[in-house]
Amino acid sequence: MTRSPDERVLRRTAWRVGLQTAAAVAVTVAVLGAVAGLVVLRSQHHAEDQLVRSAIDQADDVGDPPAGTWLVVLDGERRSATPGLPAGLPGAADLRQTAQDHLARSSDVHAGGREYRLRTEPFRNGAIQVVLDLRGEHEERERLVQALLIAGSAGLVLAALAGAWLGRRAVAPLAAALALQRRFVADAGHELRTPVTLLSTRAQLIRRRLRKGGDPAALASEADELVRDAGVLAGVLDDLLVAADPREPPADRLDLGRLADEAAGAARAEARARAVVVRTETGRAPVTGSEVSLRRAVTALLDNAIRHARREVLVHVAREGRAVVLTVTDDGPGIDESVLPTIFDRFSSGAGDGGAGARRRYGLGLALVSEIVARHGGSVTAGNPAAGGARLQVRLPAARFPETTKNSPAG
Missing domain, CATH: 3.30.565.10 (Histidine kinase-like ATPase, C-terminal domain)
Incomplete structure (x- = not known):
């Protein structure tokens, strides 16, 4: 299907508006995603701190810590830990250092392919360390990222299509005006060529006969024909103006x-x-x-x-x-x-x-x-x-x- 120049311009402009709209939506989604991620991360850190604090405040022994946590207590030279403590833990260096200087410490470590949060504080005659599994927080963030990617991708596609549609509607009046202008020029050139040529030819003939002293009756007849051709030209112009009028x-x-x-x-x-x-x-x-x-x-x-x-x-x-x-x-x-x-x-x-x-x-x-x-x-x-x-x-x-x-x- 061959498209007119105006249709091609309209199509390109509509898609350009659609892509610009999609780009604006992408930036908006990225900013909102970053804000949402920061809010979730901050909320998770706050919840982790509260859970660790609760585990330390309620710790009488290492036998019954909150779910997802393990306790390690260093009392003098004696160390006890919650059963099932992940391999590679606890952070023995933090325990010994806190037992000596009585300063609390926090750190994130990897053991067995997972990430853990360690919080070590002075406790009785030594130190206590809470080991928090961060897998749940990581999975929650991954689900958030996946949801944002899916929603963002769908939003980008819809935004591009909606932008193209709206762009086409927005530029349609301009395209119609351009088409009307092109059509009027084409119609004028086509329809006026013959009557204008006839007027010019007849005027030249009259001028030639006047210079040669032509018969007045013949000149009057030629003048009548000139007036008739002018009337035809006026009629063509009326048709063109009526056809070009966009008003109801x-x-x-x-x-x-x-x-x-x-x-x-x-x-x-x-x-x-x-x-x-x-x-x-x-x-x-x-x-x-x-x-x-x-x-x-x-x-x-x-x-x-x-x-x-x-x-x-x-x-x-x-x-x-x-x-x-x-x-x-x-x-x-x-x-x-x-x-x-x-x-x-x-x-x-x-x-x-x-x-x-x-x-x-x-x-x-x-x-x-x-x-x-x-x-x-x-x-x-x-x-x-x-x-x-x-x-x-x-x-x-x-x-x-x-x-x-x-x-x-x-x-």
């Missing part, structure tokens, strides 16, 4: 049947020049939306039909349940089946207007119709009737409103 259409109450009649009346002059008859079959058809936008859409459908019709264009407007349906049918060559899926894309075109090698073309007009209808909550379809020609149909939500509408005649 104003909620005017309209009679689409009346609007279609007016648009058909305005188009009849062009139709007569092409020997085409425009007929209307319209009834009261209430809708809500922008009169300017909907008029441009109906006009675009009529322009398309008149350009390709051989003799007749029919505009039919009726209410069907909760919808209003506008149908524009011409008796032209119909729409190439290969073009139907993309007929409402910009600058779609297809072959087959009845002439040798000619093509039925669709520039910005039908794309404009599709966008306007979509913004009004409706849909537009195209097809080829069994009787021939082409049919384009717009379906809009019907509106409920009072007896008179914005574009209905008084009374």
